[in-house]
Amino acid sequence: MTESILPTLLQYGMELDPSVQKHGNHFYTVNSLYFDSPLRDDYYDKAGGFLNRKKIRIRVYEDILTQKTDEIWLEKKLKRDMHVAKKRICIPFEHYKELLKGSRAHMLALYKDSRYGAELLEDIIRQNMRPHVAVQYKRVPLIVPGSSDLRITLDSDIKACFSSDLCYSPAMTWVYPGTTVIEVKFSTLIPSWLKSLITRCGLQRASFSKYTNSVEALRTYNPLPR
Known part of the structure; x- marks a missing residue:
């Protein structure tokens, strides 16, 4: 999917986000360590279809976290239906x-x-959260040059493992192999050309939680109770 839709998006005037330049490719790696409570509250909020949800995670933009990692982000992702907000701080390795x-x-x-x-x-602290699952994937970020707030990301090769530290890289399990998650981010109106492209490609709006789907992929043979 990434290979087929990327040229089309570029034809419509979108460009690779300059942030990919330092990675020497048209994509970069996203590596996240998700925290959850002992009762897996954040997982069940999504699995139960609750309107208001959150995720707490550590995120870096490289294959493995080391003492030389420049940016280590502690993030809180808030979601209400299809509206998403993010709060985050950059922390040093020792923290x-x-x-x-x-x-x-x-x-x-x-x-x-x-x-x-x-x-x-x-x-x-309130939920006694601990690291639970590491999720890794490739991201192709696209923007419209100028003042447009439109941003599209293509996420593929999603894989996950149970983990307590991004400094180690255990064997990972593929999550929906061959699938590309397309995120369209905007704050005003979606462009008409993008609406037409979505219709022409037969794409449908859907909620996809990488954390929840990763947990379920890892629990295929030992599912969590619902």
């Missing part, structure tokens, strides 16, 4: 390791004056 060890109170003190840091850490 990442401290978070994994469970030193949450000290972390909260460090980030008490941060715009989003305190909120994210309070969520983690």
